Amino acid sequence: MVKPDSPNLSPLHPLADAGQRTIAGVLVGSLCLLAASAALGLIVNHFSPRGVPLFPPPQEQAAPPLPAGLRSISPDQAYAAFQSQSSLFLDARSPEEYARGHIPGALNLPTKDFDSRFPALADRIESAKSIIVYCRSVECSDAVEVAEKLRELIPNSIGVFDRGWETWRAAYPSKQGDQP
Amino acid sequence: MKRVLSHPLTGRLCRLLLGGAFVYANTTKLLRPDEVARLIYGYRILHPDLINLAGVVFPWIEFIPGVLLVIGILPRSAAALLGGLLAVFIGAAALVMMRGIDIGCGCFLPIFGDRVGWPMIARNSILMLFALQVIAWPTSLLPGRRR
Numbered sequence: 001m002v003k004p005d006s007p008n009l010s011p012l013h014p015l016a017d018a019g020q021r022t023i024a025g026v027l028v029g030s031l032c033l034l035a036a037s038a039a040l041g042l043i044v045n046h047f048s049p050r051g052v053p054l055f056p057p058p059q060e061q062a063a064p065p066l067p068a069g070l071r072s073i074s075p076d077q078a079y080a081a082f083q084s085q086s087s088l089f090l091d092a093r094s095p096e097e098y099a100r101g102h103i104p105g106a107l108n109l110p111t112k113d114f115d116s117r118f119p120a121l122a123d124r125i126e127s128a129k130s131i132i133v134y135c136r137s138v139e140c141s142d143a144v145e146v147a148e149k150l151r152e153l154i155p156n157s158i159g160v161f162d163r164g165w166e167t168w169r170a171a172y173p174s175k176q177g178d179q180p
Numbered sequence: 181m182k183r184v185l186s187h188p189l190t191g192r193l194c195r196l197l198l199g200g201a202f203v204y205a206n207t208t209k210l211l212r213p214d215e216v217a218r219l220i221y222g223y224r225i226l227h228p229d230l231i232n233l234a235g236v237v238f239p240w241i242e243f244i245p246g247v248l249l250v251i252g253i254l255p256r257s258a259a260a261l262l263g264g265l266l267a268v269f270i271g272a273a274a275l276v277m278m279r280g281i282d283i284g285c286g287c288f289l290p291i292f293g294d295r296v297g298w299p300m301i302a303r304n305s306i307l308m309l310f311a312l313q314v315i316a317w318p319t320s321l322l323p324g325r326r327r
Contacts, residue, residue, distance in 0.1 A: 013252075013320055013322030020254060020255070020256045020257065020318065025257075026256045026257050026260050026315065027257075027260065028257075029254050029256070029257025029260075030257045030258075030260045030261040030264070032257075033241075033244065033245050033248070033254065033257055033258060033261050034241055034261055036244070037237075037240045037241040037243070037244035037245065038237045038240060038241055040240050040244065041210075041236050041237045041238075041239065041240030041241070042236060042237065044210070044211070044240070045213055045236040048211055048213075050211055050212060050213065050214065051213065051236075052213045052214050052217065052232050052235065052236065053232060054232055054233050054236065055229060055232065055233070056232055064214065064217040064218040064220075064221040064231060064232075064235070065213075065214045065217055065232060065235075066214060067214055136284075137222065137283070138218065138221055138222060139218050139219050139221055139222025139223075139283050139284060140218070140284060141212075141214075141215040141218055141219075144214070144215070144218075
């Protein structure tokens with residue numbers, strides 16, 4: 001490896017080379033970049049409509065944040081809605097994952113096929129009193145994306161079952177195949 | 181070998197690939213901290229108190245150095261920062277794999293798969309080599325002898 005102060009490295013443009021000739025300079029530059037980038041992120045988050053609270057209240061820490069206006073549905077709430085049939089479940093995963101197992105009665109509306117699939121399901125979705133969208137597990141964003149798209153199209157109450165399919169299948173009934 | 185590694189063309193390629201990868205991966209994440217927070221949450225490594233903060237900050241500490249690297253401003257510092265982040269990602273992926281947790285990696289190129297696993301570690305290791313090349317033999321788009 002070439003030493004940082006090797007003549008082979010110079011000259012770069014002053015902007016490219018500022019403080020870059022020693023290891024200490026490179027590390028200080030990295031730390032400054034880190035701090036400046038993080039500060040920019042915090043500023044943008046403060047003014048962004050999709051910004052999130054940096055330190056959410058304790059009761060919201062059990063799951064990651066949802067965009068404003070979307071309800072978070074716990075596993076117990078999802079199961080209660082399933083039993084009472086008070087909500088329509090929408091599965092935002094791929095058709096292959098849906099066929100391997102889904103919540104009985106759930107319609108498959110994958111994020112990627114939303115525009116092509118929604119018209120065929122529109123009547124059933126619009127007539128539902130409330131809608132619960134889920135995807136694979138807590139770290140996937142497909143359910144949130146589908147919920148946000150639905151929110152622009154219909155006025156129904158929309159919730160996101162954060163824990164998703166992986167939590168559901170461990171405790172509650174499931175169905176295989178491509179039919180709800 | 182050293183002549184190839186230290187050649188300005190190699191430097192340019194490594195700088196653009198490394199910087200470009202981080203810029204491309206983060207353009208859609210910059211204004212979606214909730215999605216990034218969900219991804220980070222899935223790793224089950226960070227304390228819940230810090231997940232939102234990480235979701236806000238991480239895309240920017242990847243994106244800005246990526247942009248600077250593509251242009252060639254402070255290339256060695258930007259590459260060192262991204263190399264450090266890649267080391268963190270590799271460590272986090274190894275920890276997740278050791279625990280047997282199957283989660284999405286939020287990866288930007290589907291050809292490497294979308295789960296945390298060996299392909300993700302291999303990709304990040306290759307990007308780390310690019311970072312080391314840039315640190316050793318930096319180049320820049322800005323006027324200068326080594327472009």
